[in-house]
Amino acid sequence: MLAKSARLTESGDFARATKSGIRYSSTNFVGYLYVTQLNQPARAGLILSKTIGSSVARHRLARKIRHCIFDNYASLPNGSLLVIRGLNNSIEADCKSEIATVLAHLIRKTKECAVTQ
RNA sequence: AGAGUCGCCCGGAUCACCGCGUCAUAGAAAUAUGCCGAGGAAAGUCCGGACUCCAAAGAGCAAAGUGGUGGGUAACGCCCACCCGGAGCAAUCCGCGGGAUUAGUGCAACAGAAAGCAAACCGCCAACGAAAGUUGGUAAGGGUGAAACGGCGGUGUAAGAGACCACCAGUAAUUGCAGCAAUGCAGUUAGCUAUGUAAACCCCACUUGGAGCAAGACCAUGCAGUUGGCGCUUGAGAGCUGCUCGCUCGAGUCAACGGGUAGGUUGCUUGAAUCUGUAAGUAAUUACAGAUCUAGAUGGAUGGUGAUCCCUCGCAAGAGGACAGGAUCCGGCUUAUAGGGCGACUCUUCUU
RNA sequence: GGCCCCGUCGUCUAGCGGCCUAGGACUCUGGCUUCUCAAGCCAGCUACGCGGGUUCGAAUCCCGUCGGGGCUA
Numbered sequence: 001m002l003a004k005s006a007r008l009t010e011s012g013d014f015a016r017a018t019k020s021g022i023r024y025s026s027t028n029f030v031g032y033l034y035v036t037q038l039n040q041p042a043r044a045g046l047i048l049s050k051t052i053g054s055s056v057a058r059h060r061l062a063r064k065i066r067h068c069i070f071d072n073y074a075s076l077p078n079g080s081l082l083v084i085r086g087l088n089n090s091i092e093a094d095c096k097s098e099i100a101t102v103l104a105h106l107i108r109k110t111k112e113c114a115v116t117q
Numbered sequence: 118a119g120a121g122u123c124g125c126c127c128g129g130a131u132c133a134c135c136g137c138g139u140c141a142u143a144g145a146a147a148u149a150u151g152c153c154g155a156g157g158a159a160a161g162u163c164c165g166g167a168c169u170c171c172a173a174a175g176a177g178c179a180a181a182g183u184g185g186u187g188g189g190u191a192a193c194g195c196c197c198a199c200c201c202g203g204a205g206c207a208a209u210c211c212g213c214g215g216g217a218u219u220a221g222u223g224c225a226a227c228a229g230a231a232a233g234c235a236a237a238c239c240g241c242c243a244a245c246g247a248a249a250g251u252u253g254g255u256a257a258g259g260g261u262g263a264a265a266c267g268g269c270g271g272u273g274u275a276a277g278a279g280a281c282c283a284c285c286a287g288u289a290a291u292u293g294c295a296g297c298a299a300u301g302c303a304g305u306u307a308g309c310u311a312u313g314u315a316a317a318c319c320c321c322a323c324u325u326g327g328a329g330c331a332a333g334a335c336c337a338u339g340c341a342g343u344u345g346g347c348g349c350u351u352g353a354g355a356g357c358u359g360c361u362c363g364c365u366c367g368a369g370u371c372a373a374c375g376g377g378u379a380g381g382u383u384g385c386u387u388g389a390a391u392c393u394g395u396a397a398g399u400a401a402u403u404a405c406a407g408a409u410c411u412a413g414a415u416g417g418a419u420g421g422u423g424a425u426c427c428c429u430c431g432c433a434a435g436a437g438g439a440c441a442g443g444a445u446c447c448g449g450c451u452u453a454u455a456g457g458g459c460g461a462c463u464c465u466u467c468u469u
Numbered sequence: 470g471g472c473c474c475c476g477u478c479g480u481c482u483a484g485c486g487g488c489c490u491a492g493g494a495c496u497c498u499g500g501c502u503u504c505u506c507a508a509g510c511c512a513g514c515u516a517c518g519c520g521g522g523u524u525c526g527a528a529u530c531c532c533g534u535c536g537g538g539g540c541u542a
Contacts, residue, residue: 003137009416010380045416055160056441063137063420070136071421096421 002066006073008045008081017045017081022113024105026098028090029065032083033106035114042076044069047085057091068099075107082106 008014021034046065048058065084076082084099 004418007416011416014416047416054441059442060420063418067136067420 002044002070002073005041006043008043008083013043013081014045014047014083017083018047018085021081021083022106022109024102024109026102028087028093029098029102030085030087031102031106032081032085033110034081035077035110036079036081038079040079042073042078042080042082044076044082044084047083049086051088052086053091061086061091061095064095065099068095069103071096072100072103075103077107077110080110 008017017032017034021032024031044066046062048062050058052058052061065086069082069084082103084102
């Protein structure tokens with residue numbers, strides 16, 4: 001679970017992460033990561049549309065994803081904005097391993113970009 | 118034992134560790150400790166309210182809704198009791214259940230002579246005629262249809278007919294009794310008696326001002342105007358549903374193009390509240406007394422791991438746990454719902 | 470939060486309570502025509518979202534549901 005300081009709360013931040021950030025997609029999820037220069041703790045948000053299922057299903061999925069993000073929270077760089085988008089069949093997904101691989105790929109890509117710059 | 122009807126309730130339980138949200142306490146802060154943390158439908162948004170704003174919530178029409186009677190309620194289109202009609206052997210269930218005989222209009226396809234007040238296709242009878250048929254009487258019989266001018270039997274007659282009689286059905290007026298009432302029961306009189314449809318228009322009675330917590334209040338942030346219309350007390354425009362009246366505010370306002378902001382606090386949870394008991398009432402419900410505090414999030418808090426028990430499936434290993442997630446709050450209705458429990462009643466059969 | 474509209478063959482649509490066993494166009498299937506295909510002609514298949522009610526009779530009227538779409542703050 002994520003503390004209140006570790007959540008994305010503004011639509012501008014969502015737009016920045018999804019449009020300017022690095023993207024990696026697996027079979028059931030799409031991850032976006034954007035690293036700002038601000039010295040803040042990393043923040044994360046979720047996008048789950050109605051096509052995933054009922055209200056109960058969406059809430060359950062959101063809780064599972066948040067839990068998985070918490071397990072990998074320490075590896076995120078300072079000041080980064082993370083957005084996870086759930087796709088239609090993501091209810092049956094194995095959240096734990098899939099989210100972990102998504103995050104690992106995103107973090108590796110950002111480091112590569114920083115090195116090349 | 119079998120078949121069935123109705124009502125109410127539960128909606129997996131406990132523990133440990135790591136995490137999340139509000140609040141309280143401590144602390145300069147980081148944080149620590151403690152308490153609490155989704156539902157019977159939170160859903161659909163089909164009704165009714167509380168609350169807030171529209172100056173106040175005024176009148177009439179329009180429009181919409183409701184529709185047996187009495188009661189309950191803050192209120193209702195909800196609930197209870199009763200009446201009437203229908204279904205069922207019964208327990209019980211279903212009903213938008215006012216007015217079509219007096220305010221009026223419309224509709225009733227096809228068939229049929231005829232579908233709403235006027236008539237007569239076949240028939241029956243009489244007269245005329247050689248016959249075909251014509252004229253008149255009649256509505257018992259035939260056939261049509263969802264529905265055909267009360268039903269059956271007799272008297273009567275040329276043939277027939279409520280023309281007359283007995284019994285029955287129904288209508289209106291009226292009297293008595295029972296009931297608060299809807300209505301029921303019993304009688305008298307009348308004309309002898311035409312149907313359905315108002316979930317067709319309509320009439321009658323009653324109800325309804327409008328918007329909604331994105332209501333409303335406060336604080337921040339930010340910008341740039343231009344063109345045209347109507348006005349400045351002889352009144353533009355506004356008071357957010359259609360019209361009229363009335364009332365009030367009133368010096369700017371309306372339209373087009375362009376530009377800017379869309380982030381915090383509050384409203385926010387103690388309430389027609391919940392539980393227990395007593396009393397009144399057939400009941401819905403109400404009154405009184407005592408106890409309790411029971412989510413308040415805002416990109417939106419309930420997840421992960423492990424253990425034991427319960428239930429279902431399976432020989433076992435093992436797999437699974439209905440419908441479904443608060444968003445201002447209450448009272449209902451409707452819809453979804455694995456499985457289980459309790460109570461009351463009816464019918465049939467058997468045993469004692 | 471509030472308000473409104475629509476569900477008819479595979480698709481797009483008509484439909485005055487009885488003429489509806491629901492019409493039209495395209496599609497599909499079969500046949501005719503042609504050396505073959507296309508076009509043309511003939512025939513056929515296929516629908517009132519679901520459940521109740523009113524009515525003699527409902528796709529149509531009423532109620533409740535399910536699904537889809539739109540407007541508005």
